Amino acid sequence: MRDVAKLAGVSPMTVSRVVNDDPTVNEALRLRVLKAVDQLRYRPNMMASHFRRRDRRSFTIGFLMPDVANPFFAEVQRAVQELARAHNCDLLSATVDDDGEREKGVIDRLLGRRVEGLILISTTKDHGYLQADVMSGLAVVFLDQPPAFLAADSVVADNRKAAGRAVRHLMTGGHRRIAYLGYLQSAWTNQERYQGYCDALRTRWVPLDPRLVRQDLVTSEMAERATRELLAEENGPTAVFSAWSRSTIGAIKALRNAGRQDATALVGFDDFDAAGLLDPGVTVVAQDPAAFGRLGGEILFRRLGGDRSPMTQHVVRTSLVKRGSGEIPGPYAGPRRTEPRAPSMVFSNR
Amino acid sequence: MRDVAKLAGVSPMTVSRVVNDDPTVNEALRLRVLKAVDQLRYRPNMMASHFRRRDRRSFTIGFLMPDVANPFFAEVQRAVQELARAHNCDLLSATVDDDGEREKGVIDRLLGRRVEGLILISTTKDHGYLQADVMSGLAVVFLDQPPAFLAADSVVADNRKAAGRAVRHLMTGGHRRIAYLGYLQSAWTNQERYQGYCDALRTRWVPLDPRLVRQDLVTSEMAERATRELLAEENGPTAVFSAWSRSTIGAIKALRNAGRQDATALVGFDDFDAAGLLDPGVTVVAQDPAAFGRLGGEILFRRLGGDRSPMTQHVVRTSLVKRGSGEIPGPYAGPRRTEPRAPSMVFSNR
DNA sequence: ATGAAAGCGCTAACAG
DNA sequence: CTGTTAGCGCTTTCAT
Numbered sequence: 001m002r003d004v005a006k007l008a009g010v011s012p013m014t015v016s017r018v019v020n021d022d023p024t025v026n027e028a029l030r031l032r033v034l035k036a037v038d039q040l041r042y043r044p045n046m047m048a049s050h051f052r053r054r055d056r057r058s059f060t061i062g063f064l065m066p067d068v069a070n071p072f073f074a075e076v077q078r079a080v081q082e083l084a085r086a087h088n089c090d091l092l093s094a095t096v097d098d099d100g101e102r103e104k105g106v107i108d109r110l111l112g113r114r115v116e117g118l119i120l121i122s123t124t125k126d127h128g129y130l131q132a133d134v135m136s137g138l139a140v141v142f143l144d145q146p147p148a149f150l151a152a153d154s155v156v157a158d159n160r161k162a163a164g165r166a167v168r169h170l171m172t173g174g175h176r177r178i179a180y181l182g183y184l185q186s187a188w189t190n191q192e193r194y195q196g197y198c199d200a201l202r203t204r205w206v207p208l209d210p211r212l213v214r215q216d217l218v219t220s221e222m223a224e225r226a227t228r229e230l231l232a233e234e235n236g237p238t239a240v241f242s243a244w245s246r247s248t249i250g251a252i253k254a255l256r257n258a259g260r261q262d263a264t265a266l267v268g269f270d271d272f273d274a275a276g277l278l279d280p281g282v283t284v285v286a287q288d289p290a291a292f293g294r295l296g297g298e299i300l301f302r303r304l305g306g307d308r309s310p311m312t313q314h315v316v317r318t319s320l321v322k323r324g325s326g327e328i329p330g331p332y333a334g335p336r337r338t339e340p341r342a343p344s345m346v347f348s349n350r
Numbered sequence: 351m352r353d354v355a356k357l358a359g360v361s362p363m364t365v366s367r368v369v370n371d372d373p374t375v376n377e378a379l380r381l382r383v384l385k386a387v388d389q390l391r392y393r394p395n396m397m398a399s400h401f402r403r404r405d406r407r408s409f410t411i412g413f414l415m416p417d418v419a420n421p422f423f424a425e426v427q428r429a430v431q432e433l434a435r436a437h438n439c440d441l442l443s444a445t446v447d448d449d450g451e452r453e454k455g456v457i458d459r460l461l462g463r464r465v466e467g468l469i470l471i472s473t474t475k476d477h478g479y480l481q482a483d484v485m486s487g488l489a490v491v492f493l494d495q496p497p498a499f500l501a502a503d504s505v506v507a508d509n510r511k512a513a514g515r516a517v518r519h520l521m522t523g524g525h526r527r528i529a530y531l532g533y534l535q536s537a538w539t540n541q542e543r544y545q546g547y548c549d550a551l552r553t554r555w556v557p558l559d560p561r562l563v564r565q566d567l568v569t570s571e572m573a574e575r576a577t578r579e580l581l582a583e584e585n586g587p588t589a590v591f592s593a594w595s596r597s598t599i600g601a602i603k604a605l606r607n608a609g610r611q612d613a614t615a616l617v618g619f620d621d622f623d624a625a626g627l628l629d630p631g632v633t634v635v636a637q638d639p640a641a642f643g644r645l646g647g648e649i650l651f652r653r654l655g656g657d658r659s660p661m662t663q664h665v666v667r668t669s670l671v672k673r674g675s676g677e678i679p680g681p682y683a684g685p686r687r688t689e690p691r692a693p694s695m696v697f698s699n700r
Numbered sequence: 701a702t703g704a705a706a707g708c709g710c711t712a713a714c715a716g
Numbered sequence: 717c718t719g720t721t722a723g724c725g726c727t728t729t730c731a732t
Contacts, residue, residue: 001725002725010702010703012703013702013704013727016725017702024702025701029702043458045401045726046459046464047400048724051397051398051401051710051726052707068431069428071421075419077419077443081418090442091443092410092442093431094435109396111393113440114397132391249623273421273622273624274622351709351710360719362719363711364719366711367717376717395710397709398711399709401725402712402723404711406724
């Protein structure tokens with residue numbers, strides 16, 4: 001900056017003004033400075049300016065998720081990036097792999113970088129350590145899972161209700177023996193979805209059979225194996241409710257390998273790209289990941305804009321997308337009133 | 351920091367030493383300082399330290415891609431994040447949507463933030479404006495597409511060879527009329543893949559029929575329409591080569607809707623999650639996105655470590671994954687020597 | 701409209 | 717082993 005000032009024959013202060021589009025600078029000087037900037041390839045140092053300016057803005061927000069390679073989270077990141085861009089901020093993004101220690105470490109680093117806000121898809125169970133930072137102006141929004149021991153905004157899906165609706169849909173189709181393929185039991189979303197499953201059984205007076213419940217299926221391979229085992233049991237399930245996308249993939253593979261894909265009903269939580277291309281099409285509870293990101297970003301920047309209203313938990317609605325696999329009738333199906341599943345030429349994907 | 355020093359009864363310098371794990375500090379003092387740090391919730395300001403320290407390190411690298419919601423790029427980001435973490439850096443990530451202006455703008459911002467390195471999946475055609483920065487120590491690695499008018503490291507796939515191999519595979523299966531579904535004509539990868547397509551036809555003395563070539567299919571819907579039109583033509587294609595994942599999805603939909611999925615061969619560039627679940631399984635040229643990210647990151651950090659060897663273009667190999675759709679025989683197929691396609695119970699996905 | 705001086709939070713270099 | 721001094725690149729404040 002000094003060099004630029006020297007070359008343009010002005011004081012550093014004038015250079016600063018030009019760089020920051022201060023309208024009070026003489027047009028002639030402005031041009032001279034800009035020329036010098038160009039000649040010397042001067043690039044203002046954001047770090048330095050951040051750290052001198054009164055408002056302390058860093059124009060950075062942090063984003064944490066379990067895994068960006070999961071298309072759901074990638075979509076969320078995309079939406080968050082869009083919001084950040086609209087507010088002239090850049091995004092520090094990190095994948096933390098359901099590792100609580102790592103998550104805490106990353107958050108610490110980000111705070112050291114003086115991010116203005118944090119958008120967290122966090123799988124841990126205590127966020128109290130952020131209390132002080134929130135008090136002193138840090139904006140934090142939780143997506144997909146609510147915060148624990150911390151008052152902060154969050155955006156979550158209606159997991160329990162949606163799971164319940166999906167399972168009731170299967171029961172309405174004539175099923176009573178419905179398997180549950182779950183994710184980590186420690187995950188809040190999985191707990192909620194499992195509750196929804198239980199709710200649905202209860203409302204129809206179907207007793208819960210623990211042999212039909214498989215939890216902690218963290219890979220599609222594990223879900224495939226679990227489904228294979230379930231199918232091999234005597235008095236196995238006639239329908240499967242899968243609580244997340246990877247387990248849905250595993251279930252599909254197992255059903256196919258057993259030749260049961262047209263006989264066993266399947267509803268999965270979370271939509272996926274090829275759900276509408278498979279045969280039968282896969283019935284899913286579709287979430288809108290972009291909505292998570294967008295809403296989360298909006299709330300975050302509203303807070304940064306000075307909004308001090310009470311913290312909110314925003315619930316985004318999901319929708320049951322019927323594509324065929326969830327409409328395969330079960331043994332208690334009444335007389336058909338409609339086609340049991342959509343004709344196979346129709347492909348809808350979201 | 352001053353407050354911490356005061357509370358611990360030491361000088362700020364000692365606090366700095368403690369925070370930076372300088373081993374020369376007295377253990378007793380160290381503990382006192384750490385207690386004060388804890389009590390005051392002191393968090394060292396990375397910005398300030400970056401900008402004072404001699405080596406000028408920011409522990410930040412920038413990552414640019416067209417779209418994180420594309421699973422291919424998301425996988426790349428994951429791998430890059432892993433490398434960054436291993437080298438104690440954080441990642442500033444940006445989606446630029448094939449927008450050249452925006453790309454330049456984002457790069458400018460990142461340089462203003464003094465990122466140590468840049469990993470770019472860039473679709474633009476001139477990167478000369480980075481020359482000076484590279485000269486003065488900025489590490490830049492291009493992924494997927496090589497740089498233009500700039501000497502920098504890059505990691506690319508063997509697009510042309512792989513596309514040629516795929517198309518020859520179709521011809522070996524008895525096809526002569528093979529459609530080409532392309533991405534943006536301006537995209538280097540698409541140009542390469544199209545060249546591969548042409549190469550293959552030439553080696554078998556099959557004249558190129560421009561009516562079979564559809565370019566600029568940027569959405570799966572456009573590819574679906576293009577395929578539908580191709581199938582409706584008299585003397586249409588008996589096989590389709592799709593140059594990227596979205597067009598492959600579109601082609602599959604069109605083939606299904608026309609009831610031609612078992613009659614028209616299909617090979618797609620880029621693997622996708624459900625390719626092995628569809629029926630017929632989708633034969634693809636599989637790239638390894640994680641390899642791009644890993645290699646790119648390794649090269650970047652090697653450069654940052656002081657490596658001054660000549661810039662390299664690293665070519666990562668692809669593999670043809672035969673799942674059925676690419677093995678549907680064409681009209682010029684000879685007598686079968688093997689099963690035309692794999693039995694439908696086998697699912698391989700990568 | 702422009703400039704001079706001070707200082708943001710931290711660390712390099714040196715002194716004790 | 718610890719403290720002092722100076723200054724990184726910029727912006728604030730105040731003077732001109």
